[in-house]
Amino acid sequence: MTNRNVHLIETLIKHLPPSASALHLLDVNGMAGDMLTQARPDVQMTTISGDVSTWHFEPLQFDAVIAVDYILNDTFLSAVLPILRYGGRLIIANSRASMQLAQYGNRLESSGYVRILVEDIPPNGVLMRGEKAHITDDTHQRIQTVAGNEAEFIPLADYTGRFVHLLIRQTPNKPPWRLDPDELIQWDAVMINGVMIGFSSLLKAVSFMQPSVLMNKLYTVNKVAKFRRERVMSWAHRIVINPALTIWDDDAQLGFMPIDPYDAEAPDE
Numbered sequence: 001m002t003n004r005n006v007h008l009i010e011t012l013i014k015h016l017p018p019s020a021s022a023l024h025l026l027d028v029n030g031m032a033g034d035m036l037t038q039a040r041p042d043v044q045m046t047t048i049s050g051d052v053s054t055w056h057f058e059p060l061q062f063d064a065v066i067a068v069d070y071i072l073n074d075t076f077l078s079a080v081l082p083i084l085r086y087g088g089r090l091i092i093a094n095s096r097a098s099m100q101l102a103q104y105g106n107r108l109e110s111s112g113y114v115r116i117l118v119e120d121i122p123p124n125g126v127l128m129r130g131e132k133a134h135i136t137d138d139t140h141q142r143i144q145t146v147a148g149n150e151a152e153f154i155p156l157a158d159y160t161g162r163f164v165h166l167l168i169r170q171t172p173n174k175p176p177w178r179l180d181p182d183e184l185i186q187w188d189a190v191m192i193n194g195v196m197i198g199f200s201s202l203l204k205a206v207s208f209m210q211p212s213v214l215m216n217k218l219y220t221v222n223k224v225a226k227f228r229r230e231r232v233m234s235w236a237h238r239i240v241i242n243p244a245l246t247i248w249d250d251d252a253q254l255g256f257m258p259i260d261p262y263d264a265e266a267p268d269e
Contacts, residue, residue: 008069008121009068012093012127016040016063017089023040024044025066026064028067029067030047032066032067058083059082059083062088064084066092067093069093069095070092081132084131086135088132090128093127093128101120112132114133116131154242156232156233161201161241164199164239164241165205166190166225167190167197167224168188169256173222186258190254192248193247196238197239199224208242211245217252218254225264226265227263228265
């Protein structure tokens with residue numbers, strides 16, 4: 001792989017969309033797959049020829065369609081849009097750009113894409129990104145729709161995802177840049193009825209946290225932290241993955257368990 005393509009793919013990876021626990025990606029012509037899966041082992045990758053006449057996919061199947069050095073054309077743009085989930089992204093990193101940036105944006109817009117971004121990739125190249133429009137303007141409903149695709153109440157022993165997301169109460173409640181160099185922080189993970197709760201994705205965690213706060217069941221939580229499954233498996237605490245809101249029935253008791261911030265994948269996340 002050339003240095004040029006490595007740079008294009010590195011740029012493309014930064015524009016992958018948020019999703020459930022695993023991103024479902026379609027790699028057109030297979031140029032990004034190996035490098036992308038090394039950077040993001042959590043993705044589920046399908047590789048396909050750029051000849052859209054050979055495609056046979058169900059609607060709403062992919063979180064993103066990615067392509068490196070693929071020449072934009074209307075047939076391709078029309079074929080991609082139906083197979084993206086709502087909010088899914090088409091991302092193209094192209095070193096052979098032949099039009100002005102505004103022309104690429106207009107091309108995406110006329111094909112039905114929204115939230116369009118077109119920018120230069122120095123020293124030469126163009127990043128093009130467009131999304132499939134959501135069917136609702138309600139952000140909470142969007143989160144619930146994506147998160148609803150994942151199973152609930154999974155015992156940790158049966159969970160096969162790469163990461164576990166925990167709801168955290170951090171003391172003091174400050175962003176990393178406001179902490180003094182010698183200031184210690186305390187992380188406490190949420191427990192319900194003596195069981196630690198975890199989530200398969202950030203969206204799944206947020207889809208539980210938001211309504212729980214509105215129900216006055218969950219309070220003082222100010223962070224979602226990500227831990228490798230292997231690390232969580234080594235703890236002695238009982239953990240359940242993706243609890244439903246019904247866990248609050250029958251006067252469930254909120255509790256907290258101290259957690260080492262340096263066990264997290266990124267302590268300042």
